[in-house]
Amino acid sequence: MTRDKYVIEILEGQQMTAGSKAKEDIVRFLVNDGFSKISFQAPKNKLRRLIFGKFYWKNFLKDVKNESIIIYQYPAYSRIMGDYFIEASKKKCITKIMVIHDLDSFRIYKDSPKDIKRELKFCNEFDVVVCHNDTMKKWLLSNGCTSQIISLNIFDYHEVIPVKDNKTEASIVFAGNLSKSEFISKIECKTPINLYGVYPKSHYKDNVMYQGAFDPSDLGNHLNGKYGLVWDGNSTDSCTGMTGEYMRINNPHKTSLYLTMGIPVIIWKEAALADFIVKNKLGIALRNLNHIDKELSKITEEQYLEFKKNSIDISKKLREGYFIKKAVRDALDLLN
Template sequence: MANYVLSSITGKDGNNAGPKAKQDITKFLLDNNFKNLEFEFPKTNFDKMKFVMHDLPRLFKGKQIDSLIFQYPIYSLTLTKQVIRAIRKYTRAKLYFVIHDVESLREYPEKLSTEREIFNQTDGMIVHNQKMKDWLIAKNITVPMVDLEIFDYDNPQIMHENQSLHKTICFAGNLAKAGFIQKVSWKETKLFAFGPNFNDNVNPESVVYQGQFRPDELTDHLQQSFGLVWDGQSLDKCDGVFGEYMKYNNPHKASLYLSAGIPILTWNQAAIADFVLQNNVGIAVSSLEELDDVLSHISENEYDQMKKNAIEVGFKMRRGFYILNAVNKLSAF
């Protein structure tokens, strides 16, 4: 079997973890007998014309491809259609999408009809979780879909296996989107914040800023008992566009924490809460307001089991277990 993964060349961007999920999937597939096809994302109108007329045919012509993994989106629906058209014209490959974001679900509902057309031209898709799958089915996506469960995470740092239970949580991400941090006022719990755009208008007894690190270095600095997966301005729920999106997506920061063996703390209405509770790798809460009390009711034995499970999941992530399992399931259709 000649299996390929199609990758857009974006380059690593300093401390920005944006492209890491795609880079990790490519790595794990290449480590497991996939071959790589790369293209550089065109920027100007001339580049786009050259891409369609010259680069795409040259990329696919003459290659014997049985299956092709395409990581969606590439942030141009028009170019995505051109890629699919070239694959269908020049190969007989089974075309599978790995979905990183559904634009019409996340932020742009006006794109639904175009995304529906694109998705239904594939031979199958790997989606984040059952809730995303159910949403897509309700929007008349008819191709086979497989639940990824959670994103893998290539983590070169030593697994943190010895943390004990303390009232400490870490939060990593773009802090400009985390307005809830400004409202934290716990008496016993401390939040350690990592990432860009920190606003120091916080309660210093509850929030400690730790700076910004590269994705491959960050987990070495995470020493807290839980990793927080939250979004928006409110302590009572995940709100706003990206807070609503959490009802359907798997935030990559969840994989960051688990790859380091750190149990997760998240909103109980987030889609990722299903994975967290089913695998006993953390807790899900309705609000962050009463976190002091919530953490007080977790026993050492309960935490030790969460920690053990998080480490087990983390080691799976480090070898690409979840993407390889999903690809195998999808290819069986």
């Protein structure tokens, strides 16, 4: 039996950050792969969500056939609306595939067994869960996830701006929320660093230059550097704090931004995504950012050109949605 396939688009409306781009891209790629898009505008008022949430989802799913397949991107706006979605989908015998964007059990509620249990219980309502990588998969399984799990490996990234040809400029780019990137003010290096994003500090060291904040659709036009930096937290010795530790399990979306623009990556050695970068020769992994000048000096021109070529090659896959399409097709195979 051929079943209808849908991907939910939850409208939130963010600007000047990449907060919603990953979800928007997945909708775009899956629509191109045969899914139908259904857009859902959740009520902003918390009381309305609580009182009328069931009605919203019932009305939203009224035209979806019984036993259809739905892709649900998580997290999605509010816990209570997520619970109401599960309730409504069960009544229509919908097969549910979750795509995880953020796992708050590890990021925010790491020391709260109650919240971890609640989030994992929600994951277990889905037939298949698509998580970031094998490290996240292992964590989910060890903490009670009983759904079937597929690893994405890396987020795709829709882009139409041509790749960058920065083969000679010895500089680094960093894009993100600069207010939570305390490490930038502490880096001891001479290599120029170009910053992009919101909430910059008023002063950085002389080799660190703020370039501005841009809409995700335009950011690629402004990135200028030989490497893209993937680091987080408040230390240069290691990725620390809530956001830094989170790199042990997640796929930072900025990694995909850099590679989509053909820019090789510098990443924390203990990040979950470091193995993917090193194995595919897409850049280097470091334990300490203060060693950056020394480590970059070891890279020969031949090695860099290999990093560059591989970054351009994987850019083609990321721009086409290769990884999410493969993960979802693998999920569908598990359901057959």
